[in-house]
Amino acid sequence: xxxxxxxxxxxxxxxxxxxxxxxxxxxxxxxxxxxxxxxxxxxxxxxxxxxxxxxxxxxxxxxxxxxxxxxxxxxxxxxxxxxxxxxxxxxxxxxxxxxxxxxxxxxxxxxxxxxxxxxxxxxxxxxxxxxxxxxxxxxxxxxxxxxxxxxxxxxxxxxxxxxxxxxxxxxxxxx
Numbered sequence: 371x372x373x374x375x376x377x378x379x380x381x382x383x384x385x386x387x388x389x390x391x392x393x394x395x396x397x398x399x400x401x402x403x404x405x406x407x408x409x410x411x412x413x414x415x416x417x418x419x420x421x422x423x424x425x426x427x428x429x430x431x432x433x434x435x436x437x438x439x440x441x442x443x444x445x446x447x448x449x450x451x452x453x454x455x456x457x458x459x460x461x462x463x464x465x466x467x468x469x470x471x472x473x474x475x476x477x478x479x480x481x482x483x484x485x486x487x488x489x490x491x492x493x494x495x496x497x498x499x500x501x502x503x504x505x506x507x508x509x510x511x512x513x514x515x516x517x518x519x520x521x522x523x524x525x526x527x528x529x530x531x532x533x534x535x536x537x538x539x540x541x542x543x544x545x
Contacts, residue, residue, distance in 0.1 A: 372430075374478035376470050379430040379443060382421075386431050387414050389439045393462030432461070432475045440466045443475050454491040455483070473506050477543055480510060484538040493535035497522060504532070511540040 372379040382390065391414050409417075421427045426448045432441040441461040448455040457479070461472050483489040496503050498517065512534040520528035 372478050372482050374474040376435065376474040377440070377478065378433045378437075379475060379478055380433065382418065382429045382431045382442060384415070384418065386439055387411065387418065389462075390414060390431075390442060393439075393441065393460065430475075430479070432459075432471060434466075434471065440471050441475070443479060445479075452491070453487075453489045454493070455489065457492055457494050459494075468502075472503075473509065476506065476510055480536065480541055481543050484541050490538050491535055493533065495531045495533060497524075498530045498532050504534075507534050507536075509542070511536045511542040513540065 388411075391409055391411060394409050394414075418429075421429050421444075427444065427446050428448065429442060429444040431439045432443055434440050440463070441459065444458045445455045446458065457476075459472055459476060461467055480492060483492060493515075494507070494512070495518070496507065498504075513536065514532050515535055516533040518531045518533065521531045522529045
């Protein structure tokens with residue numbers, strides 16, 4: 371388990387799937403992460419089985435101080451030789467937004483990756499209109515590296531995604 375100031379990160383377990391499914395199927399989460407079709411219990415179980423046995427992926431439950439799961443944080447495309455990975459984060463419920471959980475969870479994971487695992491680079495994609503997330507990423511040292519034009523069709527129109535990344539020497543753990 372990785373412990374931050376406000377959150378802890380632990381591997382996602384089968385017993386977390388009902389909370390995970392509810393969170394990922396929330397309209398606002400689907401809007402920012404996809405959008406994607408709602409996830410069924412069977413699909414979530416199969417997905418967790420695939421991720422759990424894949425050395426190139428790792429998924430964490432984000433828990434508050436009381437141990438309540440408030441979101442998920444996934445590492446994908448882990449490349450050990452390049453010491454790099456891609457991440458995705460979601461805080462599930464609106465009452466848990468703007469409480470620092472996402473920032474703390476990211477800071478905790480990045481500190482572990484850069485300081486303990488000697489990672490060099492972590493990247494992500496974010497919808498260009500997700501200003502709250504972009505602010506958090508930039509606060510932690512992420513830099514905008516590119517723009518994927520018309521990558522998403524949401525709300526009846528195409529929107530772009532930003533490619534953002536942070537290198538070990540750019541990470542700002544204490545902002």
